[in-house]
Amino acid sequence: MKRLSSCLAFALLGACSPGANSAPPRVEVADAVCRPAAPGRDVTGCYVTLTASRADRLVSASSTSARAVQIHEMTTENAMMRMAERKDGVPLPAGEVVGLAPGGMHLMVLGATVPLVAGGSIPLTLTFEQAPAAQVQFALAQPAGPDHGGH
Numbered sequence: 001m002k003r004l005s006s007c008l009a010f011a012l013l014g015a016c017s018p019g020a021n022s023a024p025p026r027v028e029v030a031d032a033v034c035r036p037a038a039p040g041r042d043v044t045g046c047y048v049t050l051t052a053s054r055a056d057r058l059v060s061a062s063s064t065s066a067r068a069v070q071i072h073e074m075t076t077e078n079a080m081m082r083m084a085e086r087k088d089g090v091p092l093p094a095g096e097v098v099g100l101a102p103g104g105m106h107l108m109v110l111g112a113t114v115p116l117v118a119g120g121s122i123p124l125t126l127t128f129e130q131a132p133a134a135q136v137q138f139a140l141a142q143p144a145g146p147d148h149g150g151h
């Protein structure tokens with residue numbers, strides 16, 4: 001009886017046996033672009049639109065073609081644009097379209113090992129808290145929206 005009730009407790013948490021309504025979470029990825037960089041530069045900003053089927057979080061990003069990828073956010077402080085790393089990632093509310101776009105959040109590619117020229121692409125891996133990691137080929141193209149200096 002003790003065993004049954006502990007199983008029931010797990011079932012209430014959704015962990016006893018996968019039910020019909022526990023489809024694996026997924027995150028839809030769209031409009032993945034990285035801004036082309038000036039010749040010789042290996043740093044750029046990347047933008048993407050994410051829609052999670054269930055509440056999730058973009059935890060981190062990486063690339064086999066870059067030294068590091070960080071999640072950044074632009075903020076305006078005393079009329080100065082500042083850029084800070086978002087250590088807690090990006091919350092993705094269920095079904096909501098979350099845009100990483102110029103002037104706001106972006107993925108910062110550091111130490112790219114492929115040329116960041118228009119027409120090229122760079123592979124990024126997006127890691128989520130719940131959904132399986134997504135391997136996405138980011139096109140090198142001018143993102144929609146305002147330009148911002150530095151990247």
Ligand SMILES: [Cu+2]
Nearest residue numbers: 045072083108
């Ligand atoms: Cu940045």
